[in-house]
Amino acid sequence: MASTDQVPDIEQPDQKATEEEDEVTPWTVSSKSEKGINYDKLIDRFGSSKIDDALLKRIEKVTGKPVHHLLRRGIFFSHREMDLILTTVEQGKPFYLYTGRGPSSEAMHLGHLIPFIFTKWLQDTFDVPLVIQMTDDEKFLWKDLTIDEANRLAHENAKDIIACGFDIEKTFIFSDVEYISSCPDFYKYMCRIQKGVTFNQVKGIFGFTESDCIGKISFPAIQAAPSFSGAFPMIFNKKQDIQCLIPCAIDQDPYFRMTRDVAPKLGCKKPALLHSTFFPALQGAQSKMSASDPTSSIFLTDTDKQIKDKINKYAYSGGGSTVEEHKEKGGDCSVDVAFQYMKFFSEDDERLAQIEKDYTSGELLTGYLKKELIGVLQKLVGEHRERRAKVTDELVREFMTPRKLKFDYGTDQQAKK
Ligand code: TRP
Numbered sequence: 564m565a566s567t568d569q570v571p572d573i574e575q576p577d578q579k580a581t582e583e584e585d586e587v588t589p590w591t592v593s594s595k596s597e598k599g600i601n602y603d604k605l606i607d608r609f610g611s612s613k614i615d616d617a618l619l620k621r622i623e624k625v626t627g628k629p630v631h632h633l634l635r636r637g638i639f640f641s642h643r644e645m646d647l648i649l650t651t652v653e654q655g656k657p658f659y660l661y662t663g664r665g666p667s668s669e670a671m672h673l674g675h676l677i678p679f680i681f682t683k684w685l686q687d688t689f690d691v692p693l694v695i696q697m698t699d700d701e702k703f704l705w706k707d708l709t710i711d712e713a714n715r716l717a718h719e720n721a722k723d724i725i726a727c728g729f730d731i732e733k734t735f736i737f738s739d740v741e742y743i744s745s746c747p748d749f750y751k752y753m754c755r756i757q758k759g760v761t762f763n764q765v766k767g768i769f770g771f772t773e774s775d776c777i778g779k780i781s782f783p784a785i786q787a788a789p790s791f792s793g794a795f796p797m798i799f800n801k802k803q804d805i806q807c808l809i810p811c812a813i814d815q816d817p818y819f820r821m822t823r824d825v826a827p828k829l830g831c832k833k834p835a836l837l838h839s840t841f842f843p844a845l846q847g848a849q850s851k852m853s854a855s856d857p858t859s860s861i862f863l864t865d866t867d868k869q870i871k872d873k874i875n876k877y878a879y880s881g882g883g884s885t886v887e888e889h890k891e892k893g894g895d896c897s898v899d900v901a902f903q904y905m906k907f908f909s910e911d912d913e914r915l916a917q918i919e920k921d922y923t924s925g926e927l928l929t930g931y932l933k934k935e936l937i938g939v940l941q942k943l944v945g946e947h948r949e950r951r952a953k954v955t956d957e958l959v960r961e962f963m964t965p966r967k968l969k970f971d972y973g974t975d976q977q978a979k980k
Pocket of ligand 1: 810812
């Protein structure tokens with residue numbers, strides 16, 4: 564095994580982006596190209612695998628269901644060892660899902676919903692437990708927030724997550740601040756991870772420097788810990804070896820490269836991953852939607868009118884600059900934000916294909932495309948708003964109480980082995 568001082572070759576990407584390259588870290592996502600990040604290059608740089616047709620077919624075969632449109636349309640585009648998860652399922656062995664959210668703002672936006680919509684589909688399809696980490700500690704360390712404010716935001720954001728429809732019998736949502744102080748097993752995993760990773764390694768992976776506070780430097784161990792079933796003894800009956808699958812946006816991959824690297828040192832299984840692309844800002848795919856720039860984002864709290872105005876005013880158009888030009892040359896779906904959003908949120912494949920054809924040929928005008936998108940988003944946000952209004956503080960408390968879920972994991976006797 565490689566010494567802990569050396570960053571092993573495998574799984575460690577070429578971290579520093581060169582001039583022309585896209586920048587993708589947990590803190591910055593940007594591209595100079597108007598088409599946005601080059602995701603094929605990112606797969607090469609990160610050393611992950613492309614989700615290809617063969618894998619999609621295998622998922623359909625194992626689940627007996629058509630794959631979700633976010634998979635079908637290449638929005639979840641990259642993975643690490645998803646094939647292993649399918650083999651686990653075929654062998655009748657258990658696995659669980661882990662995802663998370665950094666609660667840095669009161670209002671979540673459309674982009675934040677993507678991993679949760681997809682995770683809900685995974686939970687329904689595979690019928691497995693799900694743990695959701697709310698990293699209030701992370702946001703306290705990185706942002707100008709008090710620890711209590713970050714913790715309050717964790718509870719507020721949990722309401723939006725619950726509104727996505729997760730099953731309370733299969734889902735545990737936790738704030739780091741609260742859960743870590745109540746669960747010695749979680750803390751033991753954190754310590755073991757902290758012992759297995761050097762400053763040199765996190766420097767290489769995350770670009771930390773000597774002037775970063777020590778909280779940041781040790782934080783990756785906290786995001787890594789939920790990848791190990793032993794960190795949730797009440798859910799997994801103290802079993803240490805239940806396989807984990809993490810759906811996330813690709814900017815979170817550095818955390819899990821580190822986790823996969825340290826796992827064997829702990830005698831644990833490496834988590835598998837499914838990576839999504841980013842949800843583009845209204846201004847275009849050079850940057851992702853960001854809660855700190857209101858003109859780049861559609862929030863889950865926006866009114867129908869705000870949605871309409873923002874799309875009409877800000878959504879970058881790939882159409883011609885005049886109606887004549889558009890009719891003559893057609894529109895460019897690959898940079899058109901309204902079309903990209905339709906790809907994320909419209910469930911109707913046929914309609915989407917029709918729009919693509921008509922917009923590309925110039926027959927469909929930007930105004931009509933935007934109008935259709937506005938309808939789709941008003942419905943989606945409206946329904947979300949209604950479901951969120953029904954989420955009480957009591958329900959949040961229940962989701963966030965450490966407890967056994969509806970799954971059984973053998974006897975204590977077996978668990979000790
Ligand atoms: N760091 C993530 C964020 O800032 C939150 C997070 C914690 C997460 N654990 C995760 C995201 C696991 C995806 C998967 O949003």
